[in-house]
Amino acid sequence: MIYRFASRQDIPNMETLWCSTFGDSRAYVQQFYAHWFDRAVFCIALDNERLVGISHMLPMTIRNGTTERCGKYLYACAVHPEYRQHGIFGTLLKRLHEIGDAENAEFLLVPAKDALIPYYEKFGYRITPFFSVELYTALPRTADSQAEMCELTAEDYCRLRNKRLQTIPDAIELDFDALHYALQEIRNSGGFAKKIILPEGECALLGYTDKDTVHLREITALPAMRERFIKAAGGFFSEKQITCRLPFSDGTAIRNGMVRRAAGTVQDAYYFPIDYL
Numbered sequence: 191m192i193y194r195f196a197s198r199q200d201i202p203n204m205e206t207l208w209c210s211t212f213g214d215s216r217a218y219v220q221q222f223y224a225h226w227f228d229r230a231v232f233c234i235a236l237d238n239e240r241l242v243g244i245s246h247m248l249p250m251t252i253r254n255g256t257t258e259r260c261g262k263y264l265y266a267c268a269v270h271p272e273y274r275q276h277g278i279f280g281t282l283l284k285r286l287h288e289i290g291d292a293e294n295a296e297f298l299l300v301p302a303k304d305a306l307i308p309y310y311e312k313f314g315y316r317i318t319p320f321f322s323v324e325l326y327t328a329l330p331r332t333a334d335s336q337a338e339m340c341e342l343t344a345e346d347y348c349r350l351r352n353k354r355l356q357t358i359p360d361a362i363e364l365d366f367d368a369l370h371y372a373l374q375e376i377r378n379s380g381g382f383a384k385k386i387i388l389p390e391g392e393c394a395l396l397g398y399t400d401k402d403t404v405h406l407r408e409i410t411a412l413p414a415m416r417e418r419f420i421k422a423a424g425g426f427f428s429e430k431q432i433t434c435r436l437p438f439s440d441g442t443a444i445r446n447g448m449v450r451r452a453a454g455t456v457q458d459a460y461y462f463p464i465d466y467l
Contacts, residue, residue, distance in 0.1 A: 193281055196232035196244075203241040204234065211268040212302075221378065222266075225371045233285045235269070235278045242270040245282040247289070251363040252296060252460070253355055259452070261362060262290045264299040283313055287450070297450040298362070298462060307448070315448040319438040319459040323445065326417070326432045329424030334388075337422040342383040342394050344370040350385075350394040354410040358437050361461040372396075376407070384426075386419050393419040402430040408463045409434055435463040 196204060205219045226248060235243030245267040252259040264286065269279050290297055299315070301307055307317065348366050355361040364372070373383045373396075381398035393415070397406040404427050411419040420432055438444065438459040447462060 191242075191278065191281075192236045192238075193285060194234065194236075196234045198227065200234060200241060201227070204232070204244050207241060207244055207268055207270060208266055212266060218375075218378070221375070225367070229367070231286065231289055233282050235273075235282060237273065242273040243278045243282055244268050245279070245286055247286045250298075250368075251365075253361050253363045254359050255356065258363075260290075260293045260295040262286070262295045262297050263362075264297060280313070287313070291452075294452045296452045298447055298460065300447045310448050314450045316451075317446050318449040319444050320447040320462040321435045321445050322438050324434045324436055326420050326424070326434065327430070328421075329427075329430070329432065330421055332425055334422045334425050336389055337425065338387040339384050339423070339426045340387070342373065342385045342396070344373055346385055346392070347373060347383065347394050347396075350392060350410040351408075354412065355461075357412065358461045360459065361437075381407075384423075386422050388419065388422060390415060390418065395419075395423055399427065399429055404429045404432045406432060406434040409436075437461045 201223050205216055205223070208214065208219050209216055226246070230249060231247040233245045233247075234241055246265045248263045248265055250261040250263055252261040264283075267279060267282065287297070297315070298320075299310070300320075301310060344366065348369050351369065352363065355363055376383055376396055376398070379398075381396065384395045386393045386395060394408070394410040395406055396408045397404060399405070404423070406420075406423075409416065409419065416434070416436075420434060424432060435445070438461070447460070449460065
C-alpha cells in the first residue's frame with residue numbers, strides 16, 4: 191500500500207470515492223476541492239494505482255478571547271469497502287497527526303456514526319460538546335416594522351461572526367476565504383444566509399428550513415439580544431418554530447464532536463456550530 195499527499199491529478203478518483211461513500215453530488219465535491227485543495231492537507235492511500243483511501247485535514251483557529259491556538263478539522267475521510275479492516279484509515283490518520291502535532295494542533299472531527307467513537311478513542315480522541323440547541327416557538331406571524339432582512343455578504347459575515355466569537359471561549363474561527371466558501375456552500379445546498387437589521391444592531395443568520403421549522407446553524411447575536419433577533423427573524427419566515435445552535439453553556443440539547451487535544455490543553459467544550467463543509 192502506498193500512502194502519499196494528493197496531487198491535482200488524483201482529484202477525479204478522490205471525487206468518485208467521496209461520492210460513493212457519502213452520497214454527495216459530484217458538483218458539491220468539486221466545489222469543495224476547488225476551494226480547499228491549496229489550503230488544506232489531503233492524504234491518500236493507493237493499492238498500486240487504485241485509490242482506496244482519502245483523508246482531509248482543514249486548518250482553523252481556536253480562539254479564546256485574544257489568544258489563538260492551532261486547530262485541524264478532519265473531514266470526509268473514507269476507505270473503499272473492499273479495503274476496510276486492514277488498518278488503512280489508521281495509517282492515514284497517523285500521517286495527519288504527525289503534521290498537526292508538529293504545530294501543537296488540536297484535532298476536531300464529527301464521527302459519521304456513533305459506532306466509530308470507540309475507534310477514534312484509540313487514537314486519543316474524546317467526546318466533547320460542540321454546541322447546544324434551543325427551541326423557540328412563540329414567534330410573531332408578521333414582520334417587525336423596525337426589522338429589515340437582507341442577504342448576508344461575506345464581509346458582513348466575517349465582521350459579525352468574529353465580533354461574536356470574541357465573547358465565546360474556545361470558539362472555532364475561520365478566515366475570510368473559508369467564510370466566503372461557507373456562504374456559497376449553504377446557499378448551494380438549499381439553505382439561507384441572511385442579515386437581520388434592527389435599531390439595536392445587526393445579526394447574521396445561517397440555516398435552512400424543513401417542514402414547519404427554521405433551523406439556525408449559526409446566529410451571531412449576543413445572548414442579551416438573541417431572543418429579540420430570533421423573534422424579528424420569525425416575522426420573515428412562515429415556519430412555526432425556530433431551533434438555534436448555541437454555545438454549550440447557553441443551551442440544552444447537546445451536539446457532540448470528538449477532539450484530540452494538544453499538550454497542555456484541558457478544554458471541556460468547543461463552539462463549532464456550523465456544518466459548513
